[in-house]
Amino acid sequence: MSLEQSITQHDMKKTTYGRLRPFLGPVSLLAIIAIFGSLYPDTFLSPTNLVTNILESVAFVGIVAAAQTVVMVVGDFDLAVGGLAAFATSTTAGMLTTASLDGTPHTPGAVLPAVLIGLAVGLVGGALSGFLVSYVGVLAFIATLGMAGVFSSLAYYASDGKPVYGLVERNFVDIARGTSLGLSNKIWIMLIFAAIIWFILDQTPLGRRMYAVGGNPEAARYSGINTKLIRMIAFTICGVGAALGGLLGSASTATANVTATQPFMLNSIAAVFIGMAMFRNGKPNLPGTILGVITLRTLENGLNFTSINDFLQSAITGAVVVIAVIPSALSRIRQSR
Amino acid sequence: MSNLLEITGLTKSFGGTVVLNNVDLSVGAGEVRALLGENGAGKSTLIKILAGIHHEESGTFAIDGVKQTFRNPHDSALAGVATVHQELMISPGLSVAENVLLGTKMPTRLGKIAWGELNRTAEKWFAELGQKIDVSRPVDELSAVQMTMTAIARALCLDAKILILDEPTAALTDSEVHLLFATVKRLRERGMGIIYVSHRLEEVFMIADTYTVLRNGSKVSEGKVVDTSIPEIINSMAGREVSSIFPDRSIPGSNEILSVRDLSAKKIRGVNFTVKAGETLGIGGLAGSGRSEILRVLAGAQRRASGTIELHGNVYLPKSVGGAQTDRVVLVPQERRRDGLIPGSILSNIVITTLSKLTNFGFFSSTRMERKMGQAAWEKFDIRGKSLAQEIFTLSGGNQQKVVLAKFLALSPSLLLIDEPTKGVDVTTRSEIYRLLAELAAEGMSIIVVSSELTELLAISHRVLVMHEGRQVSILESSTTTEAEALLACYGRTA
Structure with a gap:
């Protein structure tokens, strides 16, 4: 048990809600599984559905949400994750495709450099957003909203507005489609990335300083922390995560499609909020985020089995996100009185 | 005759520290009472209780003989207390007239603000203060003293009986201070009760009728300004500690x-x-x-x-x-x-x-x-x-x-x-x-x-x-x- 965890457990003894909070997440996830499981025992509860449709498909958003957690720990949002993921993906795809934009054959480049360049696009893009927010002083909301537009536009430009097909290079698609030790690579990559983020946030001075900046920026500054640099690093990490999530998605479908990354922004932020409501006294935290992503995906998946109109399903997921954060919002209002 | 404002036994503490201890204070109609004390003596807390920002722990206060409890600043305004804070609560970007009438039901015609009437009403309140200001100007363009006047005009149009001025002269030049004092004197003649907070003791002797000195949350002295002197007040503010x-x-x-x-x-x-x-x-x-x-x-x-x-x-x-x-x-x-x-x-x-x-x-x-x-x-x-x-x-x-x-x-x-x-x-x-x-x-x-x-x-x-x-x-x-x-x-x- 880490120090932060023991501290949180102490604080939570204060209220009934505080005492119940650590169980809310797992219990609601189990409740969702129980409800859909009893309605559709053969289909929803089948291993294929639980593993392939839920866990594997959670990997992309899971990575982006883990990255988003870092930015939210320092007290900001990154609305550009979707756009940046698209830009990074189309950059890599342009190098790996077997068909050029004009239809002529194209000799695919080497996989590793192409992937690294994609990740580098994420790093530079994230650092740029971070620089605007931290050193120039533009509100994160505006800066990353603007950058979201810039990155998506560049992504469309790089792919001429069309999905890039023909990413058939084995080494590339195997990143997502292969298995290791009986588990899909997608799940492994998400777990490893999540573990790295967890390690940074919980086990290093850098992460602790990030929480300090998010908790009280002025006090953090007077504590001698370089708050500007810390915020920029958070955005940079987030950019890399966004690119990784996008690349993994395109490896999985052998296609780079700008629209595929669009749900990243809302889903990642929603997942972090759900995680905040569940653990750590309302602070963004990695285990909560991952549980949040899985909960959202399970709900979506379960709703697919029902006869509820597709268009209404998003309304239900949206409502669940809002309801999930109500208790913590209410307890915060009570505390501030 | 009962006092306009009568505070008895007001007590407040924050996190176990007593900041106001059993304080009595009264203000009559047409009285300017200076509230004095070193930083941390409890002046701001007292003002904030009257403004409905903080809530008293014990003690009572009555306005016109009616006992009051304020849950929020709105209650305070309804009861006739207006506070002009050191940081003026003006809304930049709006006109002077809009700022004056912001808390009232603005005059409208068919749902649209009746600008002519709005400006005339605001001008009327400024005239009451002995001021002439182009009320259609953006409030940001005003001088420091004009902004203070705007805040006071707002108090008037909310029908305030008690006006609290918290360090009103902190940002003013000497000539502006005299302008403000002329206005305060007019308000006194109207029968308003005024609580005047300032670190500038010379001003207190120019404008106040009575004074109350707080130290470490308690009232240590009070009286008529004519019966005291600056050194006496300083001694009372500083006090002696163990x-x-x-x-x-x-x-x-x-x-x-x-x-x-x-x-x-x-x-x-x-x-x-x-x-x-x-x-x-x-x-x-x-x-x-x-x-x-x-x-x-x-x-x-x-x-x-x-x-x-x-x-x-x-x-x-x-x-x-x-x-x-x-x-x-x-x-x-x-x-x-x-x-x-x-x-x-x-x-x-x-x-x-x-x-x-x-x-x-x-x-x-x-x-x-x-x-x-x-x-x-x-x-x-x-x-x-x-x-x-x-x-x-x-x-x-x-x-x-x-x-x-x-x-x-x-x-x-x-x-x-x-x-x-x-x-x-x-x-x-x-x-x-x-x-x-x-x-x-x-x-x-x-x-x-x-x-x-x-x-x-x-x-x-x-x-x-x-x-x-x-x-x-x-x-x-x-x-x-x-x-x-x-x-x-x-x-x-x-x-």
Whole structure:
């Protein structure tokens, strides 16, 4: 048990809600599984559905949400994750495709450099957003909203507005489609990335300083922390995560499609909020985020089995996100009185 | 005839510290009552209770003989209390007239604001104040005194019976002050009751009929202004404290650690002083006189405009708080809640300044080392709480301050800058903090302490530098200076 965890457990003894909070997440996830499981025992509860449709498909958003957690720990949002993921993906795809934009054959480049360049696009893009927010002083909301537009536009430009097909290079698609030790690579990559983020946030001075900046920026500054640099690093990490999530998605479908990354922004932020409501006294935290992503995906998946109109399903997921954060919002209002 | 405002036994405390203790105060119709006291005496808390921002713990207040309880500022306005805060509550971007009528039902025609009528109404209120202002102008274009007038006009149109003016002249020039006073006199003639808060005692004698002095949350004197004098009020404000809570001062060393020459920055001009090893230098003055700015410049939290600073004989130019800390110059900031503490556990606050040292392989945080360090601080500073894991803001003010001290002293400073070390701290913890500072000085640490409490300042420092409106008035030897002399200096006068 880490120090932060023991501290949180102490604080939570204060209220009934505080005492119940650590169980809310797992219990609601189990409740969702129980409800859909009893309605559709053969289909929803089948291993294929639980593993392939839920866990594997959670990997992309899971990575982006883990990255988003870092930015939210320092007290900001990154609305550009979707756009940046698209830009990074189309950059890599342009190098790996077997068909050029004009239809002529194209000799695919080497996989590793192409992937690294994609990740580098994420790093530079994230650092740029971070620089605007931290050193120039533009509100994160505006800066990353603007950058979201810039990155998506560049992504469309790089792919001429069309999905890039023909990413058939084995080494590339195997990143997502292969298995290791009986588990899909997608799940492994998400777990490893999540573990790295967890390690940074919980086990290093850098992460602790990030929480300090998010908790009280002025006090953090007077504590001698370089708050500007810390915020920029958070955005940079987030950019890399966004690119990784996008690349993994395109490896999985052998296609780079700008629209595929669009749900990243809302889903990642929603997942972090759900995680905040569940653990750590309302602070963004990695285990909560991952549980949040899985909960959202399970709900979506379960709703697919029902006869509820597709268009209404998003309304239900949206409502669940809002309801999930109500208790913590209410307890915060009570505390501030 | 009953008074317009009658306060009896008003009491309020924050986190176990009593800030208002059984205070009585009354204001009659057509009376201007000056509310006086040093910083932290409880004036702001009293005003905020009347404005509906804070809630009284016990005690009552009645307006026109009707007992009142305010749940929020809206209740206060409905009961006829209007407050003109030091930071004027105007809405930039809107016109003067809109600002005046903002809290009322604005005149409309078919749902659209009737601009002509709006402006005429606002002009009428300004005329009541003896003012003529183009009310259609954006409020941002007004001068400081005109903005104050706008706030007062708003009070009038809300039909206020009691007007609270909190440091209304702080940003005004002399001629503007006279303009404001003419207006206050008109309001008095209308039968309004006015509470006037100011640090400028001369003004009190020009405008107020009666006065009340608060010290440490209690009323210490009151009466008619004609029956008193400035020195008498100063004595009453300063009071006398039990001197035994202060430890003896050690004798400072002989070598100079810090030398500041002609230092100018935002809010300070041409400051000169030196500090020896083991010496405690106090900085006094009224709030806003530039005291804290000196500390902030030395701590790398604010930029220096000109002048030289030498630390241990070398040029010292801190670029950031972190940079200053590397040179072992450490600032303990004034506002605990705003600048000193981070929501979270006691332990996470104690270790935040030294995270990099508490690591395995210089890379990942060591829970064991952090706990050990937290435990040592817990014992050394005698923090009274449930455990290191307790949420910081559930501690009393005094214990929060101990955590703040623990966190910054962990950096083992050679020059400690400490701003209001005992603000909102109970008397026991106060004496513990004084003892700690005396011990650190005896061990050779140089300390610069800023405080609004002159008793404290004179008792714990060897010399006291007094600031007035950004300039250095004098440097006083604590052992040969009386509190009244120091207070005079705070008002810019030299004896």
